[in-house]
Amino acid sequence: MKFLPAKLERKFRRLKKHSRSSLTRKLDVMHESARKKVIEENCDAYKNQKQSEYECRKRPTKFPGGTRETFLSEGSFHQAVGRVLLVAEFFAMMPVKGVTAKHPGDLSFSWRNVRTCFCLVFIASSLANFGLSLFKVLNNPISFNSVKPIIFRGSVLLVLIVALRLAQQWPTLMMYWHEVEQGLPQYPSQVGKGQMGHTIRMVMLVGMMLSFAEHLLSMISAIHYARYCNSTSDPIKNYFLRTNDEIFYVTSYSTALALWGKFQNVYSTFIWNYMDMFVMIISIGLAAKFRQLNNDLRNFKGMHMAPSYWSERRIQYRNICVLCDKMDDAISLITMVSFSNNLYFICVQLLRSLNTMPSVAHAVYFYFSLIFLIGRTLAVSLYSASVHDESRLTLRYLRCVPKDSWCPEVKRFSEEVINDEVALSGMKFFHLTRKLVLSVAGTIVTYELVLIQFHEDNDLWDCNQSYYS
Amino acid sequence: MKFLPAKLERKFRRLKKHSRSSLTRKLDVMHESARKKVIEENCDAYKNQKQSEYECRKRPTKFPGGTRETFLSEGSFHQAVGRVLLVAEFFAMMPVKGVTAKHPGDLSFSWRNVRTCFCLVFIASSLANFGLSLFKVLNNPISFNSVKPIIFRGSVLLVLIVALRLAQQWPTLMMYWHEVEQGLPQYPSQVGKGQMGHTIRMVMLVGMMLSFAEHLLSMISAIHYARYCNSTSDPIKNYFLRTNDEIFYVTSYSTALALWGKFQNVYSTFIWNYMDMFVMIISIGLAAKFRQLNNDLRNFKGMHMAPSYWSERRIQYRNICVLCDKMDDAISLITMVSFSNNLYFICVQLLRSLNTMPSVAHAVYFYFSLIFLIGRTLAVSLYSASVHDESRLTLRYLRCVPKDSWCPEVKRFSEEVINDEVALSGMKFFHLTRKLVLSVAGTIVTYELVLIQFHEDNDLWDCNQSYYS
Amino acid sequence: MKFLPAKLERKFRRLKKHSRSSLTRKLDVMHESARKKVIEENCDAYKNQKQSEYECRKRPTKFPGGTRETFLSEGSFHQAVGRVLLVAEFFAMMPVKGVTAKHPGDLSFSWRNVRTCFCLVFIASSLANFGLSLFKVLNNPISFNSVKPIIFRGSVLLVLIVALRLAQQWPTLMMYWHEVEQGLPQYPSQVGKGQMGHTIRMVMLVGMMLSFAEHLLSMISAIHYARYCNSTSDPIKNYFLRTNDEIFYVTSYSTALALWGKFQNVYSTFIWNYMDMFVMIISIGLAAKFRQLNNDLRNFKGMHMAPSYWSERRIQYRNICVLCDKMDDAISLITMVSFSNNLYFICVQLLRSLNTMPSVAHAVYFYFSLIFLIGRTLAVSLYSASVHDESRLTLRYLRCVPKDSWCPEVKRFSEEVINDEVALSGMKFFHLTRKLVLSVAGTIVTYELVLIQFHEDNDLWDCNQSYYS
């Protein structure tokens, strides 16, 4: 039906109909007329409205030159993520210049920038702290529980280095992201534009607050603990001796070292929480881009669209896939560290949960910390799985393409959606989907069951053990 | 062969044949003639008969206006599920008005309805009961076995709330279901129409009876047990002290509280059984719709049908898929709770099965209860897997479409059947298929093996433990 | 290129070529000429020869009427499996009449036949034996090891009943199989025709011999054991008291009962071995049919075949798939029992393997039996996985279809091969593929590792335990 002019085509179709059996013809006629009636009556007005909207919305994409300012204030990922990165920079991560600038073109990375220097100094400081922890752990019998400080500080150090490398790529990534965003169908309303930014800000806020609350509780319980394991008469000294035991294992107590240890602890805790939030934020951004495309497809669901419409959408879908791939390459090491860390810490905490708590303060801190940990892990898993879910949702609208609009482009589009596995991954070893959440949960439950079955009180709360995280 | 009028087409085909090698031509002729002969001799009469049936059956769909009464009495899901929901309403679930009405349009939900009020009161009462259980459990050492009452009462409470939310959506869901049903090819006979309703009623009846039998046995064994752990001289008081230990842990014995506890127990047990049956019933309904479509495809299996036939079937298939998706969104939390509950209770019962029974009454109750639990879990799994199985069966008929009828519509249909995973799910974390049943069974067996290997008699039947479920 | 007569087509192609860029045209010309040269020089002679063979081989399929005798003696599954079923009938299974007849049309099942009566009597006898075993096991503490006799006798009983039901369907199944076989491309040589039958006979022979050897060893070790656990002075009585402990647990010793027990043991052991061999034989038959089709495709690999050739092959492939499905429905319960039995017995034997053997005779018997069990399980797994492997192999030849012969029929064929999972299954819960073998092996190894790690000598060889299988 694509190879002959419309006039001829219509004629041929008439001829073809005559040549078929009368039964089939009648059925066809019935179908055709029923279908036409429905479409004409219900859809025409709506369609006209939609198509005029479509035309309107296409214009800014065509002439974005002069309207750059207005355009940029409309739901771009770069803008939404600006303040989040600013917070990260304060905590010595991601030293990129211009994160709050309006255009991603203003982003830049330089080794001589003060942020980068601060970051490098902090990496060196963390390395020293990691070395001290390692020394203490290796000089004591190794167990599943005792390697906790190494794993904690080791992964923080790893994330710091990966973040530094990511900072170098960040300007390029954001420029590509910006290009993809400009090619996408625009948000129909101002509400839609702000939604992604709002979600990102809320996730960051809630995450930071809970993390702060946990740190406070941890301090309270540590003070209690320090009083209980009374090594000296000075309560502040007792507290620092406990929380920075890896430092005072090799050297005698000094206030400067204690403060350095405290600073190191606060920063490490933040970074340890931030890596989860960072994965969430990237996932929210990617899922939002797929949702933007899906919203447009939903608006034209079941309508007769030109092949060029589908071709355009397919290329946009492809662009987001490529974006997703690039982001995954850039952050997959962080994702890997974040996931394995969460898995390890949940197992350790569950192991501890079987022991009796030394005090109420400990119990409160412990259960708050455990629930926060599980909640955060679930949130990371579900937010990152949403990228995959949104990318599959496109198929739902392609399934509703009417018979007459079914063209090779739609076919190619739907085959690409079916066969590509679009998802963030942990270094390509696993893809972050909802099925993964189940299998991870299953693993934890199995481990916990085995633990419960053969439990003997190991007394993990004794005074000589490394306490702080 | 679709681009030229029939006359030209035939001519070209003749020309094409001449241009091929004589060998290939001869082979083709042989094939053609053989195929034609078979079709003409065997199928023509059958086909004519079928097609006239098809025409007849199409009529009610075309003019359903006046025959609404007769049409509605013919195998709709709304009618089949009516009495089942009535029973649920008696047990304070799903407070929808008009469940036994003939048309789903008469369904309605109102917060001021007496059913809704009863439901809300019962939720409040359950909440109180749950709180008491939680209090008792937290004041005793926690183990895999001791959390049983919380999990039991907690999931009942959760299901009650989800059912309330579902009741609000029920009228809309049933209307959509009704629309999908009207679009489907009609049942050829009165027997087919009644089958789904019959199955649903039988499942409900058998389920209720077994559940009732289990409750009776549980009462008998509890009376035995109460006599054995003789705390007071009053046997009735002893019984209530045992079965409602969570109430009398905080307060002293009173008959009113005992009766409230008994009422709560009976209702909770029903709801705990009902959630499994509800998932089964929805699954039976959805599978029946796929079967209805498959039956039509089977009737025309291997015949030359017009593309419009396939297009119509494809859209019907799509509609059932969408229906399946909507139902899954509505009930997936119930499915999740039902599955995890069953898994947990089987593990707990298997753990108990290793201990020696205090009396014969206990042994009878225990093994009946265990077999009922495993049987019910298997039934839920297999009925819900049948939705997926039936949806895949469509492919079998599409594989038999003859060469000449193979058109883009059939291709699109078969691709959609292949690539869509149509199944109920537990919040999209897992899909209910037969493979899941195996992996669940495998998990239970592994757990049991580990248990047996390292078993020591934990004496779970001591008098101080929470007894009832 | 399919819509216009050859003359016009050639003209258009010439025109098209002129309209393209000269570069592309030159490349095309180069390709075309190179391809043509290769095909013309190397393939023509071969092709002619093959095609004349093809013509020749098609004739018997066209006129099979008169040549029925000669045709039937050529590699049909019915003939290959005849003697195997005869052996089964001797052991009271599969009471079908006419298994050694030349044509499957002579097969029949009747309830009044002497075979059926023998079979029913044996089922009743097995039921009695099963009841005695059950009684003994329930009156002793239950463990993973002690339920062995129930599982052994229970599964033999189940297989007997399934085999009886299968016997009723056998004539229909064999007729369908015969039809599919007649539609397939014929074997090119006499060697190919006999291969399937030869493999089946060898599998049966080796299986029976090893099973006989194992039974002899079991008797020797039982005699040793009986002497060691000297309960009476009569060695024969001692032997029977040990091997039929389930009988003499309820009644006192009598020679008639001892002989009945022995007879029951011998028959049960055979049936227990036979169910594995039966699954193997069905798998060999199905895989052979796929291989027959693949051999034909390999002969014409890379050649230009008419669409009718592909259409024919696709329908043949479909027929074998349907046959595979029907056989799977008929035997999947046997497959399920066979697999779970093997898994259970391997686990039990591995558990026993950790204990010290009471004598050398025991050690020899035990290790022979264990190796035989593992070998048989592997053989069943691999033979049944070969059905799936052969069905996938078809794809290899479809990948080599040259560009010009690539038509909708080949496309449809390859899509069906890709998307259909053709394999025997255990009641659709699992499909028998090579991946399954790995996961089963992994499960056993994990179990064994856990066993070894926490092993304490359970002394499973004490005198009071049920000995025989």
Add this chain to the structure above:
Amino acid sequence: MKFLPAKLERKFRRLKKHSRSSLTRKLDVMHESARKKVIEENCDAYKNQKQSEYECRKRPTKFPGGTRETFLSEGSFHQAVGRVLLVAEFFAMMPVKGVTAKHPGDLSFSWRNVRTCFCLVFIASSLANFGLSLFKVLNNPISFNSVKPIIFRGSVLLVLIVALRLAQQWPTLMMYWHEVEQGLPQYPSQVGKGQMGHTIRMVMLVGMMLSFAEHLLSMISAIHYARYCNSTSDPIKNYFLRTNDEIFYVTSYSTALALWGKFQNVYSTFIWNYMDMFVMIISIGLAAKFRQLNNDLRNFKGMHMAPSYWSERRIQYRNICVLCDKMDDAISLITMVSFSNNLYFICVQLLRSLNTMPSVAHAVYFYFSLIFLIGRTLAVSLYSASVHDESRLTLRYLRCVPKDSWCPEVKRFSEEVINDEVALSGMKFFHLTRKLVLSVAGTIVTYELVLIQFHEDNDLWDCNQSYYS
């Protein structure tokens, strides 16, 4: 658009455009012009350059006759692997003649060659050594740890035999590889040509050096150990008594036997390391071939290429797949042995890691050996997974084919890439992909967790145990 000459086509397209709604037409015009502009401005120059390159590069493939010498020195697998095989021959493996020859046609295998004889003699010697180990192990209680020598020597023996069989097939395989290589698009630069060879040499070098370092450390720790378990006064005798305990278990000490044992140990260790490296090297070779194809596709990414281009690439892709399949058939037993060996040895070493080390020399050797083992396993896994990764990468370029160039050949190509699972395998039981690495790692971690949880010091370092590997 393929069925009519260009002139007519253009006319029809114009007519078709008029017959559509003006809106759609306008949109299309906009799209067309935008697309054309971009292509014309940016791509034309690049395209012309690329296509002339393409023409140039095609020439050597067309006339390779006279330029054989120069052609052969350019990145063929045969040349890259030459020295690697030479080293293997020195260690009595793969006795093929002509491995360093310039052309694979010079390869040959003969039973009478001195290499083959050496190889056969060494197999006999290994068999004797294996027999002695087996004898010692069977005469002691069997445990997970004590079977280590059998598994070590048994797998070395198995690999030797497989390598001998592989040597017979090697000339044919290399000829096929050579043919595939000649058909592939040539490397654009001299750097690309040498890359594969360089990687292979580096892997071999690093592997050999680490293996040598590990052997030295093992000797040092064995000397320490021998001194500690002082059985005789002669330190050299002590050393040999320890490292060849399987020999001196049956016979008294003699220097000749001790030297034979040492020789056997050194060679076995090399072969045990070499099998991993061999799998890596084959993987690197296969991945490089896919990369070569992908590089060509990347050069023409997004451009309008003739169908013949895609057809050619598809056939090349198919050829590499077939090559991959042939190599997999030839080496899959080695892969299987290599993987299961690594898994077993990691588990054994982790089990040992829980015990306290007798000396610092032991600790250094032990941890070096463990890290080397894990690193080697990871390297084998990742290199062999890269074959699969590279084969999937092709899809990325096919996704970017522009709308107008989308032809049946591209479709067929992309479907083949999607549906074929191209990867090395362990006897088809598992495919070597990144997902496998995760599941293997998960298994090891689970095993380790269970170990740690229930650990009691088993004192695996006692003096009477078999020491050497």
